[in-house]
Amino acid sequence: MSKLLSISYQQKPCYEIHIEEDFSMLPSLLCALGYGATKKACILTDDHVAPLYGEALQAQLQETFQLCTMHVIPAGEAHKNTDTVGKAYEHLICHGFDRKDVLIALGGGVVGDLCGFTAATYLRGIDFVQIPTTLLSQVDSSIGGKTGVDFMQYKNMVGAFYMPKLVYMNLSVLHTLPEEQYCSGMGEILKHGQIKDAAYFHQTAADWERILKRELPAVEQMIYGSCLIKGGVVARDPKEQGERALLNLGHTIGHAIEKLSDFRLFHGQCVSLGMVAAAYLSSRYGTYSSEQLRQLEEILARFHLPCRLQNPGFTPEEVLAATRMDKKMEAGRIKFILLKEPGEAYSTKELSDEQLLDGIRYLFC
Numbered sequence: 001m002s003k004l005l006s007i008s009y010q011q012k013p014c015y016e017i018h019i020e021e022d023f024s025m026l027p028s029l030l031c032a033l034g035y036g037a038t039k040k041a042c043i044l045t046d047d048h049v050a051p052l053y054g055e056a057l058q059a060q061l062q063e064t065f066q067l068c069t070m071h072v073i074p075a076g077e078a079h080k081n082t083d084t085v086g087k088a089y090e091h092l093i094c095h096g097f098d099r100k101d102v103l104i105a106l107g108g109g110v111v112g113d114l115c116g117f118t119a120a121t122y123l124r125g126i127d128f129v130q131i132p133t134t135l136l137s138q139v140d141s142s143i144g145g146k147t148g149v150d151f152m153q154y155k156n157m158v159g160a161f162y163m164p165k166l167v168y169m170n171l172s173v174l175h176t177l178p179e180e181q182y183c184s185g186m187g188e189i190l191k192h193g194q195i196k197d198a199a200y201f202h203q204t205a206a207d208w209e210r211i212l213k214r215e216l217p218a219v220e221q222m223i224y225g226s227c228l229i230k231g232g233v234v235a236r237d238p239k240e241q242g243e244r245a246l247l248n249l250g251h252t253i254g255h256a257i258e259k260l261s262d263f264r265l266f267h268g269q270c271v272s273l274g275m276v277a278a279a280y281l282s283s284r285y286g287t288y289s290s291e292q293l294r295q296l297e298e299i300l301a302r303f304h305l306p307c308r309l310q311n312p313g314f315t316p317e318e319v320l321a322a323t324r325m326d327k328k329m330e331a332g333r334i335k336f337i338l339l340k341e342p343g344e345a346y347s348t349k350e351l352s353d354e355q356l357l358d359g360i361r362y363l364f365c
Helices: 026-032 050-061 082-094 109-124 135-139 171-176 179-196 198-206 208-212 216-236 243-248 251-260 267-285 290-302 316-323 353-362
Strands: 003-009 012-020 040-046 067-073 102-107 127-132 146-151 154-161 166-170 336-341 344-348
Touching (some): 003 216, 026 050, 040 050, 040 082, 040 109, 050 171, 067 082, 082 109, 082 146, 102 109, 109 127, 109 146, 127 135, 154 251, 179 267, 179 290, 179 336, 198 208, 198 216, 208 216, 216 243, 243 336, 251 267, 251 336, 267 353, 316 353
Parallel strands (some): 012 166, 040 102, 102 127, 127 166
Antiparallel strands (some): 003 012, 336 344
16 A cells, blocks of 8 residues: 655645555655755654654654654644744754754644744754644645644634645554544545545545545545645645635634634534535525535535534624634635535635625524
8 A cells, every 4th residue: 555646836846745554664765855864853743642653653763863852742722832833943952953954743733733834944944744643634734835833812823835845644543543533634535525526525425434444445545535636736826826725615614613612623523514604605695506515414424524513602693703813814805715516616705794694604503
């Protein structure tokens, strides 16, 4: 089992995504990139992943590098901030890391985003490698070079576009992922199908039993297809000047719900809710049919993703107010992603607050 994708940036090859079933290929790939016995590596991970994979990976890489350290941060979105980045800087300084060395992000989206931002800003730029360990990070945050941290209550408000040198996915790590977190990753996967590839969306839906059982051949094919979609979009629009904005389907309302829930809901669950609201608005004010909306909800539910909010502890009006803090605002108006049909999305700034509230209220039905 092994698959390879090459991601381009401004029409030039930028980095490779390797999909493997263990860590055995990683040392040789790092050596091929020029890292080796004269270089240092720092594995940045969290206190959930470190005992599962961090210590074994560090021991494996000790033979590749002059020095391989591990810096462990507390797990969770609450620690995705500049204070945590500052502690990472201190670790790198104390161990004498320079621009020729490399950071390795081992973990989910929080670790990947934070490690990438640390790499982009330490000594004005140090190399980093992504090793995503959740389904969500494998198909989403590890691809495309978006890095960042939260600032106060604003999600991903401080960040940089900074490309990794390699993305390495070990699919076997998914077997230790809790069920709810695994299913959260399906929110982004199904979103990719909805915006770009209806055939991929329906094939994933048809293969739901094998995917939920985490049968690696089915999971590998699903992840490969999802990465093809996102990788293609990112290659064509690396800094979100146009097409890349379509990847935000479900995110404006989803991020607002995520924040108001104090991150009790997983990101993919919030994207699912936001996607349902967007599909409802697409059927109410566009060409997306009510039957397509029903089918979308049925497939999301098949993967244990929410389609409605049950006693969330906040109101539709509060969700609408939270969307005003979205970083995708332009000249005071929200850039919102809607669907023409499954596999075809578009961006609009023409939705009124009342229309957005209509979509949000649908989730409270």
